[in-house]
Amino acid sequence: IAVANEKKCLVNILKVEKKTKDRNFHLHIAIAPTKLNDRYEWFLEKAVEIGIDEITPIICKNSERKVIKKDRMKKIIHAAVKQSLQAYVPKFNDAIALDTFLNQQKGSQKFIAHCEDEKNKKFLQDLVKPKNDVLILVGPEGDFTPKEIEKSINLDFIPISLGKNRLRTETAGVYITSLMTLI
Structure with a gap:
């Protein structure tokens, strides 16, 4: 500390350390907002604590919430970054229509997690290629519509299964984030 008094504090920086990310890929989850804000906030907090790089709220046909308070969500993200001693703040994008x-x-x-029964869906962990960026779509309560699923698949999104149980939107997002830390 070079100068310290009640009006100001000046410091001399003696050393700068740059921390690199623990993994060598970018994890981006595009997830529909939940009907209840606290559930979406819970997802953000936990996903950040576990380790996510980017989040995009997507507005789907079945989305019950169409408006996101971005400033509030960013505060939750920053608090989770501090609490979990992360060096990087995940990018939080503006809400955008799925199309x-x-x-x-x-x-x-690119992957899409949906509840439609499809025989060719495989588990995410069996499809992800290490060292490659990953984008995963998670639908709203009530799931994606068949048209949304079809359009995603036509744009090279691969349908995935998250297991036997049907998960809430926010639970699916946290599950995916934690699963990706093991890959």
Whole structure:
């Protein structure tokens, strides 16, 4: 500390350490807002604590909440970053209509988690290729519509299963985040 008094404090920086991320890929979850804000906030808090790089709220046909208070969500993210001693703050994007979002996505491994019974769905952990960026869609309460699922698949999103149990939106997001830390 160079100067310290009741009006100001000046410090000299002696050393700077740059922390690298623990994994070598970018995890992006595009997840529909939940009907109850506290459930979405819970997802944000836990996903950040576990380790996520980017979150995009997607507005789907079955979304019961169409408006997100971005400033509030960012506060929750910052608090979770501090609590979990993370070095990086995940990117939190503006809410966007699913159709618009789908048309903007290029590159990375793209997956869609939905509840429709499809025989060719595989488990996420069996499909993810290490060291490649990952984008996963998680639908609203009531799931994606068949048209939304079809459009996603036509744009090279791979349908995935998250197991036998049907998960709430926020639980699916946390499950995916924690699963990705093991890959």
